Amino acid sequence: MKDKPSFDVEVHHVTRVEGHGNIYVSVKNGTIERCEWAISEAPRFFEAMVIGRQWNELHHITSRTCGICSIGHTLASLKATEAAMGITIGEQDLKLRKLALHAENMQSHLLHLGFLVLPDLMDVGSIIPLASSHPKEVKTVLRLHRLANEMSNMICGRTTHPQRLLPGGFSKIPTMKELTALRDRLKAAIDDLQAVAELFRSRIHKFPDFIRETEFIALTNPKEYALYDGQIASTDTGTAPVNEYLLFTNEYIVPHSTAKWAKHARESYMVGALARFNINYDLLSPLAKKTAEMFKLKPICHNPFMNNIAQLVEVVHSVEDSIKLINELETAGLRSQPEYYKPEVKVKAGRGVGAVEVPRGILFHDYKYNEKGVCIKANCVIPTNQNHANIELDMKALLPKIIDKTPKEIELTLEMLVRAYDPCISCSTHAIKIHFT
Amino acid sequence: MKPKVAFFDFAGCEGDQLQIANLEEELLTLLGQVEVVSFREVMKEHSDNYDIAFVEGSCTRLQDEDRLKQIRKNAKIVVAIGSCATIGGINSLKNYQDLDEVRKTVYGDKAYLFDTYAARPIDAIIPVDAYVHGCPIDREEFLSVIKSLLLGKKPDIPNYPVCVECKKNENVCAFERGQFCVGPVTRAGCNSCCVNEGTICWGCRGLVDNPNENSQKEVLIKYGLTVDEAIDKFKLYFGWQERKR
Numbered sequence: 001m002k003d004k005p006s007f008d009v010e011v012h013h014v015t016r017v018e019g020h021g022n023i024y025v026s027v028k029n030g031t032i033e034r035c036e037w038a039i040s041e042a043p044r045f046f047e048a049m050v051i052g053r054q055w056n057e058l059h060h061i062t063s064r065t066c067g068i069c070s071i072g073h074t075l076a077s078l079k080a081t082e083a084a085m086g087i088t089i090g091e092q093d094l095k096l097r098k099l100a101l102h103a104e105n106m107q108s109h110l111l112h113l114g115f116l117v118l119p120d121l122m123d124v125g126s127i128i129p130l131a132s133s134h135p136k137e138v139k140t141v142l143r144l145h146r147l148a149n150e151m152s153n154m155i156c157g158r159t160t161h162p163q164r165l166l167p168g169g170f171s172k173i174p175t176m177k178e179l180t181a182l183r184d185r186l187k188a189a190i191d192d193l194q195a196v197a198e199l200f201r202s203r204i205h206k207f208p209d210f211i212r213e214t215e216f217i218a219l220t221n222p223k224e225y226a227l228y229d230g231q232i233a234s235t236d237t238g239t240a241p242v243n244e245y246l247l248f249t250n251e252y253i254v255p256h257s258t259a260k261w262a263k264h265a266r267e268s269y270m271v272g273a274l275a276r277f278n279i280n281y282d283l284l285s286p287l288a289k290k291t292a293e294m295f296k297l298k299p300i301c302h303n304p305f306m307n308n309i310a311q312l313v314e315v316v317h318s319v320e321d322s323i324k325l326i327n328e329l330e331t332a333g334l335r336s337q338p339e340y341y342k343p344e345v346k347v348k349a350g351r352g353v354g355a356v357e358v359p360r361g362i363l364f365h366d367y368k369y370n371e372k373g374v375c376i377k378a379n380c381v382i383p384t385n386q387n388h389a390n391i392e393l394d395m396k397a398l399l400p401k402i403i404d405k406t407p408k409e410i411e412l413t414l415e416m417l418v419r420a421y422d423p424c425i426s427c428s429t430h431a432i433k434i435h436f437t
Numbered sequence: 438m439k440p441k442v443a444f445f446d447f448a449g450c451e452g453d454q455l456q457i458a459n460l461e462e463e464l465l466t467l468l469g470q471v472e473v474v475s476f477r478e479v480m481k482e483h484s485d486n487y488d489i490a491f492v493e494g495s496c497t498r499l500q501d502e503d504r505l506k507q508i509r510k511n512a513k514i515v516v517a518i519g520s521c522a523t524i525g526g527i528n529s530l531k532n533y534q535d536l537d538e539v540r541k542t543v544y545g546d547k548a549y550l551f552d553t554y555a556a557r558p559i560d561a562i563i564p565v566d567a568y569v570h571g572c573p574i575d576r577e578e579f580l581s582v583i584k585s586l587l588l589g590k591k592p593d594i595p596n597y598p599v600c601v602e603c604k605k606n607e608n609v610c611a612f613e614r615g616q617f618c619v620g621p622v623t624r625a626g627c628n629s630c631c632v633n634e635g636t637i638c639w640g641c642r643g644l645v646d647n648p649n650e651n652s653q654k655e656v657l658i659k660y661g662l663t664v665d666e667a668i669d670k671f672k673l674y675f676g677w678q679e680r681k682r
Contacts, residue, residue: 013477015477015478015479015480015481015483016477016478016479016480016481017478018451018478019451020477041448042447042448042494042497042498042501042553043448043497043553044448044497044528044531045531045539045540045553048531048534048538048539049527049528049530049531049534050530051534053530057673060639060673061527061530061673064450064452064526064527064572065450066450066451066452067449067450067451067452067453067454067455067573068450068451068452068455070450070452111455111458115458115479116479119480119481125480125481125482126476126479126480126481126482127479127480128468128473128479128480131465131468138465139462142461142462142464142465143461145458145459145461146461146462149459149461157630157631157633157634157635158630158634159456159459160452160455160456160459160573161452161572161573163630163631163634163635163636164634164635164636166636170635171634171635171636172634172635253545253547255547339609339635340609340611340614340635340636341635342614342616
């Protein structure tokens with residue numbers, strides 16, 4: 001009879017993820033004694049930092065929660081401020097904001113797929129050796145990533161920590177000429193994306209065939225594949241207005257994490273590309289659905305590793321939907337606005353919640369302002385926090401299935417599981433809990 | 438032999454390391470000139486044998502000081518990248534509040550589990566040889582600093598205010614538009630990128646070495662603004678620098 005295995009796996013700071021997280025596994029005589037996903041990132045206290053700050057500074061400050069999804073944080077922040085003060089934005093600004101969000105989703109997903117996930121599929125430690133072994137593929141990924149960054153730059157005035165997005169509108173907008181040039185490049189990018197999809201399909205066997213049923217939560221909207229706006233939807237309990245987010249997120253503290261954890265109808269839930277795919281599949285663009293078919297990906301998929309493929313599907317959707325948005329802007333005729341535009345805002349007291357689907361899932365910002373427009377309370381619930389519990393439960397379910405592999409293989413598989421969630425740990429340790437009464 | 442370089446991060450958003458990934462094609466060229474031996478965000482391999490260490494993020498707790506000191510010991514050259522590392526950055530906003538209260542607000546009765554102290558730039562802990570300022574850093578400036586270091590030269594970082602670049606770009610002054618701007622005291626080098634996009638300078642590159650306080654006061658008087666308003670805006674990025682002054 002085979003000996004029962006005894007080993008420890010300690011990954012102190014999982015690599016190729018954003019921020020600092022550790023995996024601890026201890027197995028004695030075939031019994032799992034410890035299987036933990038721990039967060040050691042230094043906490044940053046954003047919700048305390050914004051107290052006392054003006055309404056027109058909050059999006060600038062909270063953008064700094066995350067370098068990778070700074071556009072998403074800015075948009076959630078603006079929506080919360082706008083909801084609190086009853087500020088509305090026009091149809092043109094709405095479309096431009098949607099383009100900004102598409103640009104960021106593309107940038108972030110491509111960074112994750114190309115720089116962080118691809119090395120696992122190609123049996124190397126980073127993209128660096130791939131640059132010489134697979135120069136064509138690496139250059140294709142880089143070219144797509146560049147396009148997404150230039151798109152962010154064109155809409156937001158910067159690739160990271162946007163400048164043009166303001167409560168009530170934009171300080172500056174792109175010209176129609178810039179937008180049509182962008183549209184040409186987006187159309188040309190479809191072939192590049194096809195090549196990336198083929199590359200992933202050829203290596204898809206590297207993802208374990210692992211299923212653990214869980215609850216998925218994402219925004220949903222009957223009119224479109226929800227990213228910028230919608231209601232909260234759960235695969236377990238149905239839909240609810242964004243203002244009721246605290247009933248979904250239920251954050252709690254665990255001693256082995258500087259980030260907060262969350263749970264809803266079950267012990268854990270999942271947010272992100274796979275959650276959105278599972279809930280809003282019908283509203284994906286035609287080419288995005290075709291890309292999903294390439295991988296036999298269908299809702300509802302309970303394999304967390306397929307979050308990677310859902311991201312790829314979403315990149316295709318973002319390209320197609322961006323082309324559509326630019327067409328609509330062209331048809332309506334792009335209205336110009338004065339230089340250094342500062343939207344008129346009537347400052348008033350109030351509370352507002354903003355929810356946006358950012359690359360890693362549903363993001364909530366919730367602010368309370370006094371009559372002078374000074375922030376007196378703030379709460380931000382970050383996608384990765386909502387995923388931490390699900391990651392750990394997946395680890396606990398996956399480990400017994402792979403326990404006979406070598407500790408090195410186990411380590412890699414668990415790391416790949418964590419990476420599949422594309423965790424953004426800097427975000428998730430932005431930290432805080434304030435309950436509104 | 439190619440110089441060995443390593444990247445590290447402390448409390449920050451990793452937006453500066455993202456700018457390095459954002460070099461894209463130029464990153465491939467850079468990789469021809471240096472050997473990256475540690476970069477947790479993009480590679481699995483790690484080595485403590487490196488010549489140049491790039492550090493992002495502020496130091497915000499005692500337990501992180503040892504890791505910084507070890508990096509200093511291992512590296513010949515330490516470069517701070519991004520506002521959090523160069524000046525303390527947006528993290529230093531919390532320095533204006535009672536830190537015990539801050540921890541309690543965030544973690545309630547579990548506050549004792551989560552250590553924190555006033556956010557500070559890394560040169561508050563270890564000597565730093567070069568700086569790439571900004572929130573986030575500018576990709577071109579990063580390349581220019583790394584080129585200087587590889588050539589054994591001191592990087593050329595402006596020590597005049599953002600207003601100089603802003604005027605050259607023919608922007609309408611933010612004060613003339615009725616907004617408050619910290620460009621007059623903020624270190625240039627960003628080509629006034631935020632004002633060019635229709636907003637204001639927020640101060641992310643930190644104070645110039647000798648900010649001209651009298652001329653800042655003149656600006657305030659001219660536009661009917663108060664010192665309190667100025668101090669309030671200074672808090673966004675200058676928290677640590679002001680405390681030292």
